[in-house]
Amino acid sequence: MRSRAQVGIVYAPGMATILAAIPDAFDVLEIEPQTLSPALAGRSGRAPGAGDLAEVLAFPHPKVVHSVGMPFGNRARPTPAEVGALRFAADAVDSPWVSDHLSFNGGRAGFAGFLLPLPQGRGAVRHAAARIGWLRDRLGRDVAFETGVNYLRPQPGEMPDGEFLAAVAEAADCGILLDLHNLWTNERNGREPVARVVDRLPLDRVVEVHLADGHERAGYWVDAHSGLTSGELLDIAATVVPRLPNLRLITFEMGPDYVPAAGLGPDDLARHLADLRALAAAAAPPGPAGRPARRGRRECAHRRGPGLDAWRDELTLLVNGHPAPAAATDTLRADPGLGLYRELVAVARSGALVGAAPLTARLLVLLGGPGRLESVVEGFRAHSPPSLLPDDELRGLDDYLAAHPDSDLGVAHEVLRYERALLRTAADGRPRTVTFTTDPTALLPAIGAGRAPAPAEDDDPTIYELTIVSRPVESGH
Amino acid sequence: MEKSLQSRPGGVVSVTIPAEVAFDLDRFGQVQKDILGKLGCMACCSGFDIRWDFARQFVVDSELNIRQPGLP
Numbered sequence: 094m095r096s097r098a099q100v101g102i103v104y105a106p107g108m109a110t111i112l113a114a115i116p117d118a119f120d121v122l123e124i125e126p127q128t129l130s131p132a133l134a135g136r137s138g139r140a141p142g143a144g145d146l147a148e149v150l151a152f153p154h155p156k157v158v159h160s161v162g163m164p165f166g167n168r169a170r171p172t173p174a175e176v177g178a179l180r181f182a183a184d185a186v187d188s189p190w191v192s193d194h195l196s197f198n199g200g201r202a203g204f205a206g207f208l209l210p211l212p213q214g215r216g217a218v219r220h221a222a223a224r225i226g227w228l229r230d231r232l233g234r235d236v237a238f239e240t241g242v243n244y245l246r247p248q249p250g251e252m253p254d255g256e257f258l259a260a261v262a263e264a265a266d267c268g269i270l271l272d273l274h275n276l277w278t279n280e281r282n283g284r285e286p287v288a289r290v291v292d293r294l295p296l297d298r299v300v301e302v303h304l305a306d307g308h309e310r311a312g313y314w315v316d317a318h319s320g321l322t323s324g325e326l327l328d329i330a331a332t333v334v335p336r337l338p339n340l341r342l343i344t345f346e347m348g349p350d351y352v353p354a355a356g357l358g359p360d361d362l363a364r365h366l367a368d369l370r371a372l373a374a375a376a377a378p379p380g381p382a383g384r385p386a387r388r389g390r391r392e393c394a395h396r397r398g399p400g401l402d403a404w405r406d407e408l409t410l411l412v413n414g415h416p417a418p419a420a421a422t423d424t425l426r427a428d429p430g431l432g433l434y435r436e437l438v439a440v441a442r443s444g445a446l447v448g449a450a451p452l453t454a455r456l457l458v459l460l461g462g463p464g465r466l467e468s469v470v471e472g473f474r475a476h477s478p479p480s481l482l483p484d485d486e487l488r489g490l491d492d493y494l495a496a497h498p499d500s501d502l503g504v505a506h507e508v509l510r511y512e513r514a515l516l517r518t519a520a521d522g523r524p525r526t527v528t529f530t531t532d533p534t535a536l537l538p539a540i541g542a543g544r545a546p547a548p549a550e551d552d553d554p555t556i557y558e559l560t561i562v563s564r565p566v567e568s569g570h
Numbered sequence: 571m572e573k574s575l576q577s578r579p580g581g582v583v584s585v586t587i588p589a590e591v592a593f594d595l596d597r598f599g600q601v602q603k604d605i606l607g608k609l610g611c612m613a614c615c616s617g618f619d620i621r622w623d624f625a626r627q628f629v630v631d632s633e634l635n636i637r638q639p640g641l642p
Contacts, residue, residue, distance in 0.1 A: 315618055351620055445621075447625035
C-alpha cells in the first residue's frame with residue numbers, strides 16, 4: 094500500500110459481481126473475515142484455509158482486515174481458534190493493520206445480538222487498551238480501533254466521546270479507524286458534535302477513515318450503510334482529512350442488499366469512489382515515520398466510570414427486552430435509545446435468519462402472508478437468545494419449530510432443515526441427508542418461483558430422502 | 571437439474587444433489603449463492619438489516635413474477 098491515502102471499499106458476500114465490474118474504481122479491498130465463513134470466525138471446528146478467502150483473493154487489490162467478531166470491550170478474550178483465524182486472514186492478505194470495534198457484543202449471560210457502547214470511564218479505557226495490546230501481540234501487526242455508534246444518551250459522569258476515544262488510543266498506543274459516519278450518527282442523535290470529537294483526538298493516530306450513509310428510524314439516524322455518502326458528511330470529511338498526517342485509507346461502506354434497493358449500480362459506486370479519491374488526495378502529507386505513530390502508552394487519569402461487567406450485563410438484557418436489572422441506573426432504564434436498540438437487535442436477528450434461509454422465509458409468506466413469517470420469527474426470538482452465527486440462529490428456529498408442531502408448518506420445517514443442510518454441506522463438504530414428505534424436486538423450485546406448494550396427499554406414505562453432497566472445502570491444516 | 575432418483579422398498583425415494591446445483595433450485599442464482607457467505611458473522615453495521623424488510627415484502631404478481639425489493 095502506498096504511503097499516501099488510498100480509497101477502499103468493504104467487501105461483503107453479495108458484492109463480488111458489483112466490484113468485479115469496477116476493479117479500477119478502488120485501490121484497496123477491506124475484508125471482514127468473520128463474515129466470510131464460520132472457519133474464518135474460528136467457530137467451525139476446522140482451521141481456515143485459502144478456500145475460505147477464495148472470493149476475496151480473486152481480487153488483485155491490496156487488502157486490509159477489519160474484524161467484526163472480537164470487539165475490544167468484550168469481557169472474555171477471543172478464543173485461540175478465533176485469534177488464529179484472524180491471524181490467518183491477516184497473514185494471507187498481509188494486512189498493514191487489523192481493526193475491530195471499541196464496543197462489546199454481550200455480557201456474562203451471552204451474546205447481545207448487536208454491537209453496544211462501552212461505559213465511558215477509566216475502567217473501560219484500561220480494559221480496551223489491554224485487549225488491544227493483547228491482540229496486537231498475538232497478531233504481530235498494528236491494531237486500530239473503530240470509533241463506534243452510541244444510540245444512548247450521555248450517561249452521568251461518563252467521559253465525553255472524544256476524550257474517551259483519545260484516552261483509549263493513548264493508553265493502547267494504537268491506531269484509530271475514524272468512522273465519520275458513526276460520529277455523525279452520534280451527533281445527529283444528540284451526542285457530541287463530530288468537530289468536537291475530532292478536536293480531542295490524537296489525529297496522527299488515525300490510519301483509516303470510514304464513510305457511509307444511513308437513514309432515519311424511529312426518530313434516530315441509524316448507521317445502516319444504506320447509500321452513498323451524503324454531501325453533508327463529505328463536507329465534514331473535507332475538513333477532517335487534511336488534518337490526518339498518517340491517513341492511509343478512506344473506506345466506503347455499503348451493504349450489498351442496499352445497492353439495488355437504492356437504485357444504484359456499479360457505475361454509481363465508481364463515480365462515488367472517484368469523489369473519495371479526490372478527498373483522499375487532500376490528506377495531510379505523510380508523517381515522518383510514514384506509518385501510525387507509536388510513542389508509548391499513557392495511562393488514563395480520568396475518574397472511574399460504571400462497572401464494566403454490570404454495564405455489559407445490564408445493557409445485554411435490556412436490548413433483548415428483558416426487565417431492567419436492579420442495578421441498572423435510572424438514566425439507563427429511561428434511555429429512549431433502548432427502544433431503538435431492541436428493534437435493531439430484533440431486525441438483525443430476523444435479517445440473519447431470512448438471509449440464511451430464504452426459501453423457508455418465502456414459504457412462510459406464501460403459506461400465510463407476511464404476518465405468518467413475522468409471527469413465527471417473533472415466536473422464535475422470544476424462545477431463543479441471540480447467536481453470533483446465522484447457522485446457530487437457524488438451529489434455534491429448527492428447535493423452536495420442533496417444540497411448536499403446527500400442521501401447516503410441517504413443510505416449512507422440512508425446507509428449513511434442507512436449507513441448514515445445504516449451507517452446512519457447502520461450508521464443510523460433508524454430505525447430509527434430509528427427509529421430505531413431498532417431492533423436493535418439485536417443492537423447492539416451486540417455492541423459488543413464488544408458488545405455494547400443493548398440499549401433500551394425506552394417504553401418500555412416500556418419504557423422500559434428499560442427500561446433499563459437495564466437494565470438500567480446502568483446509569489449511 | 572442434476573439429480574438421481576432412486577426408489578427404495580417401503581415408499582422411500584432417495585434424491586442426491588450436489589450443493590452447487592441445489593443453489594439453482596430456487597431461481598435466486600447468484601444471490602442465493604452469495605448466501606453462503608452469510609453463514610459468517612454479522613457485518614460491521616450498526617443499523618437496520620434490510621433483509622428482514624425484503625423477506626416480508628416478497629410478493630408474486632398475477633403473472634407469477636416475483637417482486638422482491640433488492641433482488642435483481
